[in-house]
Amino acid sequence: xxxxxxxxxxxxxxxxxxxxxxSVQQPKPKAQLRLQYPEPNFKKVPDAYxxxxxxxxxxxxxxxxxxxxxxxxxxxxATLYLSYVGIENNIDSLLNDAYQLPGKHMIKAEEIPERVFxxxxxxxYGTLFTVVGNAASQLQFFLTDSTDHFLIGSLYFYSxxxxxxxxxxxxxxxxxxVHLMESLRWKN
Numbered sequence: 001x002x003x004x005x006x007x008x009x010x011x012x013x014x015x016x017x018x019x020x021x022x023s024v025q026q027p028k029p030k031a032q033l034r035l036q037y038p039e040p041n042f043k044k045v046p047d048a049y050x051x052x053x054x055x056x057x058x059x060x061x062x063x064x065x066x067x068x069x070x071x072x073x074x075x076x077x078a079t080l081y082l083s084y085v086g087i088e089n090n091i092d093s094l095l096n097d098a099y100q101l102p103g104k105h106m107i108k109a110e111e112i113p114e115r116v117f118x119x120x121x122x123x124x125y126g127t128l129f130t131v132v133g134n135a136a137s138q139l140q141f142f143l144t145d146s147t148d149h150f151l152i153g154s155l156y157f158y159s160x161x162x163x164x165x166x167x168x169x170x171x172x173x174x175x176x177x178v179h180l181m182e183s184l185r186w187k188n
Contacts, residue, residue: 037172042179045069050084050149054183056176068151071176076169077158080139080177085150094150098142101154102129117143117181124184126151130174134161138170141177149186153177 042054045061049068055061059071059080068082085094102112110133117126126143139155155173157166 037169040176040179042183050086050187051151052183052185052187053180055180059176073169073173076173078155078166078169078173079158080153080155080173082151082153085152087144087146087148087150091144091146091150094144095142098127098152101152102131102137102140119182122185124181124186126181128174128177128181130170132163134163136161138163138166139174139177141181143181143184145186151184153180 038058040056040058043057045051045053045055046064046069048064051068055071058075059073061069062072062079063070066083068084070082071080073079087094102114112129112131115128115130117124117128119125123145124143125146126141128141129139131138131140137154137156138161140153142150142152144150155170155177157169159166
């Protein structure tokens with residue numbers, strides 16, 4: 001008798017569960033996140049600076065009264081902060097600071113690969129640091145001629161650092177920075 005009651009209860013529970021579940025399945029639309037950025041059109045920075053370089057016209061120049069303009073990407077909500085310093089027997093401390101700055105992001109970064117840049121015919125030397133991970137800055141670089149000029153740059157997004165989300169925009173801006181580094185020329 002007790003087994004019969006347990007069996008009835010089990011069958012009743014199973015049928016209740018089966019009736020409660022709907023088997024209507026709706027197909028999910030095929031979709032992927034699509035971030036499309038325009039092909040870059042480059043133009044020269046104004047003559048007011050001790051250097052020339054080309055920048056993507058999708059970026060806006062900010063702080064043009066400073067010694068170096070900042071490049072603001074409004075649709076990505078990102079800014080590439082640039083700072084220029086003339087070298088006055090302080091190349092060692094400038095290089096030391098430039099190499100320590102990416103290290104400050106090591107707490108959140110998974111890795112910080114670096115690419116060395118050398119263009120001896122233009123007297124332009126530098127390093128590009130790409131920060132992989134949820135760090136505040138995704139990209140940093142410096143350029144110098146080792147005697148007179150020193151330019152440093154850092155990329156920041158106006159959002160919480162989530163590497164997976166900002167990676168496409170960071171890679172797009174990284175290509176712009178590589179072009180900036182390749183097109184830079186010092187003025188005498």
